[in-house]
Amino acid sequence: MSLSAACLPVKEPAVHLESDVDASVVLLTVDGRWDRVLWKLTTDRLHKCLAEHPEALIVDLSDLDDPGAESATTWMAAQQKAAAMNPSVQLALCIPPELPLADRMQRLGARRYLPVYARVRQARVAIAGRLPLTERLAITLRPEPDAPSIARNLVGDACLSWDRHELLHPSRAVMSELVNNAIEHARTEMTVVVSLRGAGIHLSVADGVAAPPQLLRMSRVLRGRPLDEHGRGLHLVSVLATAWGSLPTRTGKVVWATLQPPLRQPRNSSPRLPSSIQNDGPTGPR
Structure with a gap:
């Protein structure tokens, strides 16, 4: 060498x-x-x-x-x-x-x-x-008190326009928490996007801070002390969303969540009897 x-x-x-x-x-x-x-x-x-x-x-x-x-x-x-x-x-x-x-x-x-x-x-x-031509709505918001309301209305318009009525209320709640989280922790201008992903809705909020969101452990409820509401937002997101997470961007990060409609049972389906019951009938003439 x-x-x-x-x-x-x-x-x-x-x-x-x-x-x-x-x-x-x-x-x-x-x-x-x-x-x-x-x-x-x-x-x-x-x-x-x-x-x-x-x-x-x-x-x-x-x-x-x-x-x-x-x-x-x-x-x-x-x-x-x-x-x-x-x-x-x-x-x-x-x-x-x-x-x-x-x-x-x-x-x-x-x-x-x-x-x-x-x-x-x-x-x-x-x-x-x-890439498929995906329906998508986007808006840029400042970290101001009316930002969550504007973002919720954007989600509501999307769900109604795309016939995703079952996802209207949970999607509005999730978007509200994502925007509130960006206001509280990033305090930067944010890009809010709502897009159609198959049967579901994809929500994202991009801000100017690279640090990823943290899912905080909930504090114990103690008698005689006020309830600590801090950190409950992402817990709500994790309950309502099918999946959620964050990724770094060139200027900060994007926090996203996907919501899917609940699975429906076919109307004409009937429960199958256990094989032991199905085979208990007579096998020949009496």
């Missing part, structure tokens, strides 16, 4: 997440030499990204040091998981064409519908062209 090569700094492994303001497209950047440590960190972040259930996930591998293309199986496994979700999550890779990993992923991805792009901008344009 030459002296100059020995003096080259070793790049620390890093995995960085960045979301759009409505949590619809997430960018996952993986840097450093591919080894067991980076594999573990990447796998954990991939699982987190998919648990957030965005519409699309772009994985930027431009600065990944993987001369043997050993990470290929990780990206193929992520593609299988993304495709199996309902609705499915579009997954795309960004790899410079001169890297060995690009050639291998081009060959593997062609059979598994995993597109590979040279640059993030190319991936964003292509993903935007394939």
Whole structure:
């Protein structure tokens, strides 16, 4: 090994997440030499990204040091998981064409519908062209007392317009808590988005503070002392929403929640009798 090569700094492994303001497209950047440590960190972040259930996930591998293309199986496994979700999550890779990993992923991805792009901008344009035309309402609010009311009305208009009457009241309550949380803890201008996700409603509030929200432990109710209401908002969100979470953005974070209508039993369905009862009848003529 030459002296100059020995003096080259070793790049620390890093995995960085960045979301759009409505949590619809997430960018996952993986840097450093591919080894067991980076594999573990990447796998954990991939699982987190998919648990957030965005519409699309772009994985930027431009600065990944993987001369043997050993990470290929990780990206193929992520593609299988993304495709199996309902609705499915579009997954795309960004790899410079001169890297060995690009050639291998081009060959593997062609059979598994995993597109590979040279640059993030190319991936964003292509993903935007394939995303479904989703109904979406957005508004920018200042951290003022009337912000929760304006956001609730936006949700109400969306639910009525999109025929999501069952989700009207719980969605308004969840949005109110998300906005109140941003007012109390971020105190910055916020972007409020309501979008249609299949049969459900997706709510998001993006603010200018990177620190994620904390689900606080509820204090005990003590006789003779006033009830501490602090921290109850996110508990209400966790009860009413099917799923919720937060993701970092370029300017802060986005806190999101998804609500789905309750499952209905078919009208003509009748309960099946246990097999022991079904078989207790006579088996032949009396």
